[in-house]
Amino acid sequence: MAETIQGQGGLAIDVRQARYVYPSGNVVALGGVDLAVEHGEIIGIIGQNGSGKTTLTKLFNGLLKPTSGSVIINGIDTAKRTVQQMAPHVGYVFQNPNHQLFARTVQMELEFGPRNIGVPEDQIAERVAEAVEFFGLQEFVEEHPYRVSFPVRKLVGIASIVAMRPPIIIFDEPSTGQDHNTTHIINGLMRRLREQGTTVVCVSHDMPLLADVVERVIVMKSTEIIADASPREVFADKALMARTNLQAPQVTEIALETVVPLGGPVALTTEELAADIASRAGSKSKTSRSSATVR
Amino acid sequence: MPEPIIIFDDVTYTYPGTEEPALHSISFQIEPGEYVAILGLNGAGKTTTGLCVNGVVPTMLGGELTGKVTVGGLDVADYPVREMSKLVGMVFDNPEFQMSQMSAAEEVALGLENAGVPYEEMMRIIPETLELVGLAGFEERSPLALSGGQQQRLAIAAVLAMKPQILIMDEPTSNLDPIGKQEVFDMAAKLNRERGMTVIVIEHEVEVMARYADRVIVLEAGRIVMNGTPQEIFGRVDELAALKLRVPAAAELAKVLGSEYGLWKGPAPITTEPAVKAINELLGANRG
Structure with missing residues (x-):
């Protein structure tokens, strides 16, 4: 088996008219969804619980097969593959690490994934050491995964997938139950995955996280995709936000009520908004930054 | 006091x-x-x-x-x-870890039973408590058939039944x-x-x-x-x-406007509305 599975095929994710109906009955969990994601894209999926987000992402790793339509991941039709066969191509980080972890120690947990997809032993050690370092898990490697605190366990769940280095990673609510400190680690991870060219799908209610890391937001409602645009475009669409009961980050809400009507940016960071306000307020102060720009 | x-x-x-x-x-x-x-x-x-x-x-x-x-x-x-x-x-x-019963009413009743509250009183407290958390009429619903928000409100109802x-x-x-x-x-x-x-x-x-x-x-x-x-x-x-x-983004914004641009004096707003009001005044004053 190849050392690291590379991104292959035209698109990372190619979903065409995918529907999913639960076998038990007539409940449609996903309407006819079309979605194309290029290799290296970082996308967010938002929407209320029950809107179809999780069903869609479970189609990506082959856990669910579409009732009709097609799901091609990294050039491979998931309909013909098991979850096990998809594992080298797409990693899935569960919202609840308890649904994912099973080894006796954190170290063994991190080793399992790479070994399972056939990574050579010397490389496993290197990858695990790197993950331990990146996620700050040094003091926990010999602990049982269920003996560490929930936030640490959540990081172990993320690290165990990242160590497999799949070309596509799906995160289901990576930041829930995390403090600002761990959120920092997750943001740093997203930036690194971007540099490595990994395709990332992030299902989350955490709008500040998405504002910080994703370039494209998919909005779902009632089993369908109802919007697909940049975070700025999505947050600026008040009707869309209200219809889906979602709330933009506070800094963006402030921008929408202040500088946006004057032609200013749908700001995603306080620095960006402050610079725009300063340029408009004609700050004569010496501390005024020359870099203040209007976008 | x-x-x-x-x-x-x-x-x-x-x-x-x-x-x-x-x-x-x-x-x-x-x-x-x-x-x-x-x-x-x-x-x-x-x-x-x-x-x-x-x-x-x-x-x-x-x-x-x-x-x-x-x-x-x-x-x-x-x-x-x-x-x-x-x-x-x-x-x-x-x-969901706090849910153990077959119905919302039983979930609320559990603590009351343990505390030895008489049956008639329980029958009065249960609907009252469910109403308090916005779950009036949900008595017979299985806790597992509730949304996350409803489940959490039911967990809260179960502790509120004790009138803490x-x-x-x-x-x-x-x-x-x-x-x-x-x-x-x-x-x-x-x-x-x-x-x-x-x-x-x-x-x-x-x-x-x-x-x-x-x-x-x-x-x-x-x-x-x-x-x-x-x-x-x-x-x-x-x-x-x-x-x-x-800190709330509103407070952080006021801080940056103050320390880097000299545009903010006085206390920082901590919620959206006062921040919007103050910034619009700032923009308005400078436009005029």
Whole structure:
């Protein structure tokens, strides 16, 4: 088996008219969804619980097969593959690490994934050491995964997938139950995955996280995709936000009520908004930054 | 001035089998009817503080507690948790772990049965309590057929049935979607305002706490490092950043406008509306 599975095929994710109906009955969990994601894209999926987000992402790793339509991941039709066969191509980080972890120690947990997809032993050690370092898990490697605190366990769940280095990673609510400190680690991870060219799908209610890391937001409602645009475009669409009961980050809400009507940016960071306000307020102060720009 | 409903007097607590205390010499008081947010990194002692109030620490968990926790005039160490649950209700981040019964009504009845409340009284309390959390008419519904927000409100109903004076919520919405989150916080605010219930919320989302809390207590490594109104605490942007804690974006914005552009004087807004108002005045004044 190849050392690291590379991104292959035209698109990372190619979903065409995918529907999913639960076998038990007539409940449609996903309407006819079309979605194309290029290799290296970082996308967010938002929407209320029950809107179809999780069903869609479970189609990506082959856990669910579409009732009709097609799901091609990294050039491979998931309909013909098991979850096990998809594992080298797409990693899935569960919202609840308890649904994912099973080894006796954190170290063994991190080793399992790479070994399972056939990574050579010397490389496993290197990858695990790197993950331990990146996620700050040094003091926990010999602990049982269920003996560490929930936030640490959540990081172990993320690290165990990242160590497999799949070309596509799906995160289901990576930041829930995390403090600002761990959120920092997750943001740093997203930036690194971007540099490595990994395709990332992030299902989350955490709008500040998405504002910080994703370039494209998919909005779902009632089993369908109802919007697909940049975070700025999505947050600026008040009707869309209200219809889906979602709330933009506070800094963006402030921008929408202040500088946006004057032609200013749908700001995603306080620095960006402050610079725009300063340029408009004609700050004569010496501390005024020359870099203040209007976008 | 009413008697404080919660008094921590120089409380140090060490969990059994550990060396380092989880709480170090903690002292604070909470007045009846206050809405208090407890902030801090994971592991700072927030949940332990909550467990001291309902008596799980030290009565059920053991370990070593010095100092004194007084709740509703009672020394917590002297009363079983069963007694304390009539005074203090506590819910956690994962409501489904707290659900064990076949119906919402049975879920609410469980604590009442354990407390030996007569049947007729239970039949009166159950619908009353469900109504209080916005679940009127849900008596026969299976807890598993409820949304996350509804489940959390049911978990809260189950503790409210005991008619506690204090409600502690430990990251109550971290597993909920935005609608569920709103439902839970609106309900807690209503209990606080209309029923005078003392509410303590352990929470990472500072924007939400800036809107609801009367007071913010910040813990770091088992010690209280800040204790004041949201206005005071969230204005201390740099100090909180040093503690790796966020402040509401509104406060951060005012800070950047002040320190880097000389455009902000006076206290920082901590919620959206006052920030919008002040910025529009600033923009208007300079445009004219």
